[in-house]
Amino acid sequence: MSVELKRRRTGLAYNEKLTKHFSLWNPDFTEIPKRIEKPYERCQQYQLLERCEPVQSRNATQEEMELLHSKNHIKILKSSTTMTEEELKELSQKSDYIYFHNDSYGSACLALGTSIQLVDDIIEQKVRNGFAIIRPPGHHASRDQFNGYCYFNNAAVAAQNALIKHHMKRILIVDWDVHHGQGTQRFFYDDPRVLYFSIHRYEHGHEWPNLRESDYDYIGRGEGQGYNINVPLNVCGCTNSDYLFIFFNILLPIAYQFDPELIIVSAGFDCALGCPEGEMEVTPACFAHFINLLSPLAGGKLALLLEGGYNLDSLSESVALSVKALLGDVCPVINPTGKPKDSVIESVLNVIKVLRLKWSCLQYQPLLNPGQSSIKTLLPSVSNLNSIFQSPNEENYPLIQECFDTSPDAEEKFGENIARLNTIIQTMKLRKIKYKLAIACNDSQGGRPKHEDIYDKLKENDFWDPCYMFLGGNSCERELTNIVDRVFKDEAQSAITLVSKSGEDEESSITDINSISIFTIIKYCKQQYDTNRILIVDWTDGSSCCKNKERFYDKESILYISLNWSKDVNQGASCSCKTVEKNGFNINIHWKTGDIENGDLIAAFYQLVLPIAYEFSPDLVIISASFNQVNKKEVEYSPSAPCYGHVLQLLRGLADGRLIMAIECDSNSEIISECVVSFSVIQTVR
Numbered sequence: 001m002s003v004e005l006k007r008r009r010t011g012l013a014y015n016e017k018l019t020k021h022f023s024l025w026n027p028d029f030t031e032i033p034k035r036i037e038k039p040y041e042r043c044q045q046y047q048l049l050e051r052c053e054p055v056q057s058r059n060a061t062q063e064e065m066e067l068l069h070s071k072n073h074i075k076i077l078k079s080s081t082t083m084t085e086e087e088l089k090e091l092s093q094k095s096d097y098i099y100f101h102n103d104s105y106g107s108a109c110l111a112l113g114t115s116i117q118l119v120d121d122i123i124e125q126k127v128r129n130g131f132a133i134i135r136p137p138g139h140h141a142s143r144d145q146f147n148g149y150c151y152f153n154n155a156a157v158a159a160q161n162a163l164i165k166h167h168m169k170r171i172l173i174v175d176w177d178v179h180h181g182q183g184t185q186r187f188f189y190d191d192p193r194v195l196y197f198s199i200h201r202y203e204h205g206h207e208w209p210n211l212r213e214s215d216y217d218y219i220g221r222g223e224g225q226g227y228n229i230n231v232p233l234n235v236c237g238c239t240n241s242d243y244l245f246i247f248f249n250i251l252l253p254i255a256y257q258f259d260p261e262l263i264i265v266s267a268g269f270d271c272a273l274g275c276p277e278g279e280m281e282v283t284p285a286c287f288a289h290f291i292n293l294l295s296p297l298a299g300g301k302l303a304l305l306l307e308g309g310y311n312l313d314s315l316s317e318s319v320a321l322s323v324k325a326l327l328g329d330v331c332p333v334i335n336p337t338g339k340p341k342d343s344v345i346e347s348v349l350n351v352i353k354v355l356r357l358k359w360s361c362l363q364y365q366p367l368l369n370p371g372q373s374s375i376k377t378l379l380p381s382v383s384n385l386n387s388i389f390q391s392p393n394e395e396n397y398p399l400i401q402e403c404f405d406t407s408p409d410a411e412e413k414f415g416e417n418i419a420r421l422n423t424i425i426q427t428m429k430l431r432k433i434k435y436k437l438a439i440a441c442n443d444s445q446g447g448r449p450k451h452e453d454i455y456d457k458l459k460e461n462d463f464w465d466p467c468y469m470f471l472g473g474n475s476c477e478r479e480l481t482n483i484v485d486r487v488f489k490d491e492a493q494s495a496i497t498l499v500s501k502s503g504e505d506e507e508s509s510i511t512d513i514n515s516i517s518i519f520t521i522i523k524y525c526k527q528q529y530d531t532n533r534i535l536i537v538d539w540t541d542g543s544s545c546c547k548n549k550e551r552f553y554d555k556e557s558i559l560y561i562s563l564n565w566s567k568d569v570n571q572g573a574s575c576s577c578k579t580v581e582k583n584g585f586n587i588n589i590h591w592k593t594g595d596i597e598n599g600d601l602i603a604a605f606y607q608l609v610l611p612i613a614y615e616f617s618p619d620l621v622i623i624s625a626s627f628n629q630v631n632k633k634e635v636e637y638s639p640s641a642p643c644y645g646h647v648l649q650l651l652r653g654l655a656d657g658r659l660i661m662a663i664e665c666d667s668n669s670e671i672i673s674e675c676v677v678s679f680s681v682i683q684t685v686r
């Protein structure tokens with residue numbers, strides 16, 4: 001598990017010339033120039049342009065186009081540059097949902113070159129991550145087919161270029177456009193170097209592009225088997241809860257096991273609330289969460305390429321919030337998640353069923369033998385396997401194709417969604433914060449690791465600017481209340497305090513100083529800031545769960561999750577804390593010292609901590625941490641410091657980023673520093 005220890009900016013690509021291509025004869029065609037103008041404008045309104053590094057937009061070279069497209073395909077597109085309107089109309093009817101315009105080639109070429117440039121800049125570490133606001137989109141285009149508003153496959157060619165030119169070995173393509181990127185799937189179907197992951201509206205084949213190959217059982221072929229993952233959505237109206245459920249149960253486990261060197265997102269926002277083509281209900285803020293969850297992977301090398309998205313308001317808001325997330329801004333709060341739809345659970349179980357042999361991270365559920373029990377309801381059966389790609393058999397398509405459902409039912413639902421979207425956009429509260437991380441500093445107290453060690457490490461890596469160091473005050477309590485103030489007064493997104501063991505306290509019968517600190521923080525938050533729900537994640541060692549149980553047990557406003565080490569796992573089992581108690585507001589996971597690796601810690605997060613935390617939806621997250629297990633000679637395995645950086649980053653999606661970490665002082669300051677610099681929120685430049 002690695003992290004990129006250098007601060008870099010977020011790249012943003014845009015070029016007005018990309019607006020030249022449009023449908024000459026169908027004013028209702030949804031793929032229009034405003035689709036990039038409006039999101040760019042929204043980024044401007046959020047003052048994101050000045051914070052991003054402009055990425056050079058450029059035309060793709062012939063050689064680049066030929067990486068994945070046939071010479072003939074390129075020739076046809078090029079020839080449309082000089083066609084008459086009649087000729088354009090005729091050519092358009094040869095492809096499904098495609099129009100040609102004299103500027104189609106120019107725009108497609110520029111969109112492709114710009115995508116390649118952004119991905120190149122990320123790989124060459126000129127920028128950390130980035131967004132290309134481009135059109136026409138790409139993921140439906142295959143070697144020889146124009147399809148579904150797409151001409152060249154921007155994401156696929158950029159990935160192929162990364163394989164060839166940069167010798168990348170593992171690239172993850174996440175395609176959250178509401179349509180299946182069959183073009184991308186086909187290019188890498190046999191290739192284990194590119195893992196294609198798509199979530200798309202399928203409706204058992206009734207949604208465009210109506211392909212058998214978009215179902216969950218198309219998992220790749222030969223060497224590439226297991227490296228193509230389709231999550232078909234068989235109902236409309238899928239929400240944040242459904243999408244996050246898919247992230248937690250399939251995408252994140254596999255992404256962590258695959259360990260990509262680069263992530264390309266086919267970022268379509270037609271799954272967003274209010275898009276008439278998708279009829280899904282992902283809210284704009286949720287895309288920031290998707291990005292936050294992916295951002296610790298691949299050393300932060302994350303390239304978003306715009307695909308679909310046909311409601312200009314939800315598209316613009318979603319793009320702007322995505323760019324903010326790439327910049328390391330906190331994720332806007334989303335509603336507490338709930339139970340995913342039965343149909344989505346079924347799809348997820350189907351995906352797990354066909355992939356669990358390949359991906360051991362999916363093997364956390366026991367599999368019963370057929371006939372043994374209700375196995376059929378647990379894992380739905382594979383429908384007829386069909387390994388042949390089905391291509392459209394039409395020869396000609398009507399000149400004017402309807403882009404979306406205009407039935408009265410769809411219209412009504414659409415109206416409701418628009419109303420909800422408008423409320424969301426108008427009432428969105430965005431935390432504007434000067435510093436990313438506050439670090440309390442009060443060296444007058446004895447027994448604490450030297451803050452200087454941490455500052456040095458931060459400075460060494462050029463991470464000092466986004467941090468904010470302050471004098472905590474002359475008592476332990478003062479320091480804690482002070483740090484709460486920094487976070488709630490929006491001076492810093494998150495904060496770290498080093499907790500002294502020698503601090504004198506009234507409740508001296510309790511040796512666990514960290515829980516006393518947490519108690520102080522909680523009391524002050526309730527008193528001063530009226531916090532309703534607090535999540536505590538405790539990974540200090542020893543069985544502090546028993547002590548904390550008494551403190552937090554009865555309070556439903558406090559969700560306490562401990563991931564505690566015990567020297568002897570039996571001690572854990574016999575300690576008075578059962579695994580889950582008091583309506584689930586107290587969750588204890590006992591781990592045996594030396595038995596846990598990075599993968600285990602991460603798995604505990606996506607399987608347990610994150611889903612529960614997103615449902616609980618806290619106003620504040622407190623992390624009680626010690627790093628005594630890391631790099632200890634007697635301990636055979638333990639999560640690494642960067643791994644703790646990852647889980648911190650995952651938690652940062654909660655509570656508007658209000659994260660307070662209290663670190664036990666007897667931890668090695670070297671390791672504390674390493675964890676802090678691994679916290680990727682500080683790794684992008686503001």
Ligand code: X5A
Binds near residue numbers: 097137140149270
């Ligand atoms: C890129 C994209 C959608 C085509 C839909 C045709 N294409 N009904 O979203």
Ligand code: ZN
Binds near residue numbers: 270309
């Ligand atoms: Zn789409």
